[in-house]
Amino acid sequence: MFQIKTFNAIAPEGLQRLEKEKYAINESDQPQGILLRSQKLHDYAFPESVLGIARAGAGTNNIPVKACTEKGIVVFNTPGANANAVKELVIASLLLSVRPILRGAQWVQTLSGDNVEEQAEAQKSQFAGTELEGKKLGIIGLGSIGAMVANDAYRLGMEVVGYDPYVSVDTAWTISRRVKRANDIAEVFSTCDFITVHVPLMENTHHLVGEAELAKMKPTTKLFNFSRKEIVDTDAVLRALKADRLAGYTTDFADEQLLHNEKVLVLPHLGASTEEAEVNCAKMAARTLKKFLEFGTIKRSVNFPTVEMAFHSPYRLTIINRNVPNMLGQISSIIAESGINIDNMLNRGREDFAYTLADVASEDEALLNQLADKLRENENIVRVRVIKNQEVGY
Known part of the structure; x- marks a missing residue:
């Protein structure tokens, strides 16, 4: 259990x-x-x-x-x-950035009298906007969400350019051939009317959009952040907005500095x-x-790395170890010294650690537990598990 x-x-x-x-x-x-x-x-x-x-x-x-x-x-x-949920919110935010729908809806609620329809018609020009069709959208990060945004934005008639040097083969197949791939991130910053960021927060993406990147943008550009708050330098954005070097900012991460700014739309983390x-x-x-x-x-x-292997033996050993030279040899030797045959083995490393699956022929659980204890004696082995095959016949 x-x-x-x-x-x-x-x-x-x-x-x-x-x-x-x-x-x-x-x-x-x-x-x-x-x-x-x-x-x-x-x-x-x-x-x-x-x-x-x-x-x-x-x-x-x-x-x-x-x-x-x-x-x-x-x-x-x-x-x-949750990619589709975030994608739909990004598309909705793009529409809200060019059409003052929220302000218009709130204003209508202030009207009164028998001629509400006439009042609305007479003053609707104050809520005129622009259209997305024909405008250029830059997408930084073409993972599940970025790829979906790219395809739907293209279907809305936008010119779409994406940048992601690490896009997976599977994701690449899902992106429309009409979505242009940028050769470098500077192309996105300097040429796009709208820029949306869809990358994970890591050391090299912290403040991915900062003072230098904002300086490359056209003053009419609008920026969107539905990834993580720290991806964008909030202070730099506020300075750019105040100096009319950035037209607007939409984010899904609440920050007191961003409130009560007519150029900023802040959402309460609604993405997923x-x-x-x-x-x-x-x-x-x-x-x-x-x-x-x-x-x-x-x-x-x-x-940890992706490690999948068909399980046909009576037992399986899983081993997490530090990714140092000759660990696989040491693991194999310890198993062999125990008189146990290895039916199948798979090892993958990721940075400082590695993960090994070793399927063994033995059905002696006590012997395998002794083997696990022997493996744990190695200072570079962090964790060992013995898993019994629950399929019928074992």
Whole structure:
């Protein structure tokens, strides 16, 4: 029985993926898995039992990823599960940036009398706007969300240019051939009428849009940030807006500095706030954690490599180790010295750590547990698990 701890309200459709015969939810203070949304875990004392954490969402800034990696805790997210929700909000914000729809709707509510229709017709010119068709949209980051925004913006008649030096092959296939690929990020900053940013927050993306980048933009450009607050330098944006070097800024991250500015639209972090997105994220998070706990499979991890291998042997060893020379040789030797045959083996590294799946022919669980203890004696091995194949016949 796997023990799972949840933080926040996880959609029932996700929890239903964890069968009651195999999983207990919030019944122990020694969980093997954690499911959460936005709860901050930086001050959380992780029990030794925790093997994996799955966040029902894309960002993992609320999780101490580096510390988890050192402990051999695999952190997962759900990229793409909320992509459509964010995409729709970005498209809506693009429309709101050129048509004063909100101001117009609020103004109509102030009217009174028998001739409301005539009053509205007579004064509607104060809410005239412009159109998106024919304008140039620059998209920085062509992941799941950026790719969707690119395709829909093109269908609205916009000229779309995207920049992402790391776009995946799978995502590239989904992007319309009519979306132009920028050779460098400066092309996006200097040529576009609208710029929207869709990149994860990392050391090299902190303040990706700052003073220098804003200086490259046309004074009529409007900027959108639905990624993370820290991607854009708020102080630099305010200076650019005040000096009329930037026409507008829309963000999904509330900041007191940005309030009560007619050139700024601030939303209360609504990007993934749809019923569908919450369900999709919960399902993906539960499914990912389930496969990891039951089979040792790693997919959609932010701190360990993707490692998947068919499981046909009686038992499987999963090994997290520091990515130093000859570790695979040492692991193989220790297994061989125990008199156990390896049926299949897969090893992948990611930065300072590596992950190994080793399927073995032995059905002697006591012997395998002794082997696991022997592996743990190696100072560069962080965590070892012994997983029994639950398929019929073992």
